[in-house]
Amino acid sequence: MTEETGISRQDSTFPRYAFFLGCVMPVKMPWAESAIMKSLPLLEIDLTYVTRSTCCPRAGVWISVDKRVWLTLAAYNLLQAEHAGRDLMASCNGCYVTLYEANKTLKEDPAELRMVNEYLKTTNNHYNASIRVRHLLEVLYEDVGIDVIRRKAHRIPLRVALHPGCHMRIFEDGRLVRYFTELTATLVDEVVHYEAEQICCGLQANLADREFATYERAKEKFDAIKKLDPDALVIVCSGCYDQFERALKILEKDIGYRFDIPVIHLAELLALSLGIGPDEFGMRLLRTSPVERIIEKWEGGMG
């Protein structure tokens, strides 16, 4: 029985989710998408895609420009999962916060839901606000359960650092950060912590001041992580990944800066630990730095 949902696993069939991809993952992180789509069914999660999905959209931009846009475009994505009869699952912290908060508003405020449905009517759509929005971490920790993962997964002999990202702190009790840390610690030998772990990736700041976002945020983190020389930097947020990739390109071009530690998604560790080979989910493709050291250690651990 999970505290948060009150749902006992034996009370239901497999949890059913529609996976919301967002803008970044399907284009820049196919390894993460593939690892999620291949791993979760092995953990008895019934997973399909949210089809016809569009940008979440970015709450940080739209709430300040026009709140109607945030709520209506978020509802457009939410109703795609509702049509499929599934709760929505997101991995990107930014998409999760946008969709979670919009869904909460639409569930709690009938006037806002009416307003949104008036606009949705122009596209022959309607949203009933009947679904839940869940983070990948909630699905893994609460629906699957850390004990099940511990039983099914082979620990990988890796030493990794974490980047939770700001929006992972959406709940006051900090449970998503705890889930992220505990899940990672279940999959690898060691999680190393560093002072700048809570610093933002710089994504939002990038809209206002690219130099500040690159040098005072992303580089601060990279410098702190390099000192620990972990095998990987683990993330779950596509927005943070996008910012890291952008910052690394700028830093390399401007000052010849190198960050040879691969930035990987938690689902890649999950896939490897469940015995899914790196080439089955495209682990070597489109990387900011090579992942060979991870693969070698995984092969050693499996042997």
Place this chain on the structure above:
Amino acid sequence: MNELFPWRRPVKVPLPPGVKPQLIRHFSIGLLYPVTEETMECRRKAGLDPVPPTAHRFPDAAEDIRTLIRAMKVDKTIGLDLDTMEYLFS
């Protein structure tokens, strides 16, 4: 300002310069990044469909987004012509 210039109205919502091209992509394809040949090749190798089941595969979803933006008249307030995808104000 309203008392001094009662007829004056803001003609646009200030948008950070970095957001402007993103909105053009958002309203053109429904998402912030396009699918390229390289993307399709990598997705194939990762065991995925080359074109994700997002608005990339369903362009009518992007059309829906433009319809919603027009219905809210946001294109007018941010000064973006949705037919030409050009900003009317610099």
